[in-house]
Structure formats: structure tokens, C-alpha cells
């Protein structure tokens with residue numbers, strides 16, 4: 001792990017107990033896919049990181065190019081070929097007080113990487129995953145990729161306890177916002193791919209952004225609008241996207257089968273084609 005300037009064995013790596021990330025979830029993060037030892041779409045992750053930091057008025061602790069070097073170095077030291085690299089930046093260490101530290105402190109930077117067996121994702125994708133719905137109970141600034149993830153933790157745990165893989169939040173108007181750690185999509189019976197606009201109630205996923213460009217290139221019709229769980233159940237297909245799982249077909253929502261109850265051809269195709277449209281570095 002990289003922790004504030006040092007590369008350390010994961011077992012010895014730790015942060016200060018007065019770190020504001022630990023005490024207030026006063027920090028932001030990114031998760032980038034690692035594929036054949038390369039980082040996938042890293043510039044987009046770093047751009048989003050910069051935005052999240054700006055929204056929380058946390059200073060960028062080093063140039064983005066230096067962060068990129070650290071991400072590569074942690075991947076290299078862990079010999080990760082397939083997996084993820086995780087980056088967290090918190091506001092830093094200060095005596096516990098809710099308001100920002102009066103004297104500026106140095107933000108804390110932590111980077112870890114781990115191997116994920118690609119066969120696992122492939123098996124999930126071949127089978128398709130189950131989704132449950134839960135009421136949207138997060139704060140309104142989910143566009144910031146903050147480490148304040150307790151509602152997401154509880155939603156994912158509810159999914160797990162229901163034998164599902166992901167939970168979709170449903171807002172007060174009855175529309176799906178996104179998953180606890182993914183963006184939500186459907187494919188209508190007319191073959192239109194639909195996802196919620198990133199201007200409201202969702203994190204602007206890097207995978208989502210790349211996939212929208214892929215849809216255009218593949219000449220697949222695309223619509224950016226909210227949809228309900230009922231429309232999803234009635235759709236031809238559904239899937240979720242995130243850097244850690246790319247395109248993952250959904251086969252049931254709250255126990256209701258979608259389409260054939262098997263992963264659909266559009267989701268399968270998009271999963272196969274995705275990396276043609278992403279940037280490796």
C-alpha cells in the first residue's frame with residue numbers, strides 16, 4: 001500500500017486515528033480497473049477525483065501525474081494483472097472538530113491494489129445477477145465520490161441477505177437512481193438502451209461515460225431518462241456498470257425475472273466490446 005509518501009506492506013499500513021477520513025468520512029475515493037497490468041480509463045478517474053476534491057474544498061495534494069505514477073507503482077508492487085486499484089484522499093489529520101481545520105493540513109493519500117480473478121466476473125456475467133430495490137436514503141450529493149458510504153454498505157448487505165448481488169435505490173418519485181456501487185441500465189423491447197441522466201441523483205460513472213460513447217459507435221439507440229422498477233421488470237434486459245464489474249447483466253429484480261430470465265444479447269455484446277472503447281495506460 002502507498003500511505004502518505006511511503007510504500008508499505010498492507011499489514012503494517014495504517015492511518016492516524018484522528019484522520020478526518022476515519023472520523024467523518026471526510027474524503028473521496030476512486031476505483032480503477034486493472035487489466036493485463038494496465039489501468040483502465042485512468043484519466044477519467046483522475047478528472048472525476050479532481051472534481052470531487054474541488055466540491056469538498058480539499059486541495060489536490062500532488063499533481064495528477066504524480067498520483068498516476070503512484071497508482072502504477074502500487075499495481076506493479078502487488079503484481080496485479082487483473083483487479084482493481086483503490087485511491088483515497090481525505091482532508092487529513094486534525095484534532096477532532098466538525099468544521100474544517102483552521103490551519104490547513106496535508107490531505108492523506110492511500111493507494112491499495114488487489115487481484116480479482118477475472119473468471120469470477122465472467123461466471124457472474126454468464127449467469128446474470130439478481131437485484132433488489134431499496135428506498136433511496138443517501139444524501140443529495142451522491143455526484144461526489146465521497147467515502148461516506150454507510151447507506152451504500154447497508155443496501156449492499158440487504159442485497160446479500162436477500163441472495164442478490166446489488167441493490168437499486170428507488171427515489172421518492174418511484175424511479176431507480178442507481179445501484180449501491182454501480183449505475184443502472186435497461187434495454188427496452190424496442191432495443192433502446194436507457195439510463196438515468198447524470199445530472200441528478202447518481203454518480204457519474206466512468207464506465208457509464210465510456211459505454212455511452214460505445215453505444216454511439218456501435219449505433220445502438222440510447223435514451224437518457226429515469227425508469228421505474230416496473231419498467232425494468234418489463235424490459236427486454238437490464239444490467240449494471242462499474243469499473244470493478246464492467247457490464248454485468250441483471251436477470252431478476254425483487255424476484256421478478258427480466259426478459260428470458262437469462263443475460264440478454266445487448267448486455268453480453270456490450271460486455272464483450274467494452275474495452276475496445278476504453279483507454280489503457
Ligand code: PMP
Nearest residue numbers: 181182183203205206207242243
Ligand atoms: N454509482 C455508485 C454509487 C458507485 O459506487 C459506482 C462505483 N464506484 C458507480 C456508480 C460506477 O462508477 P464507475 O463506473 O466509475 O466505477
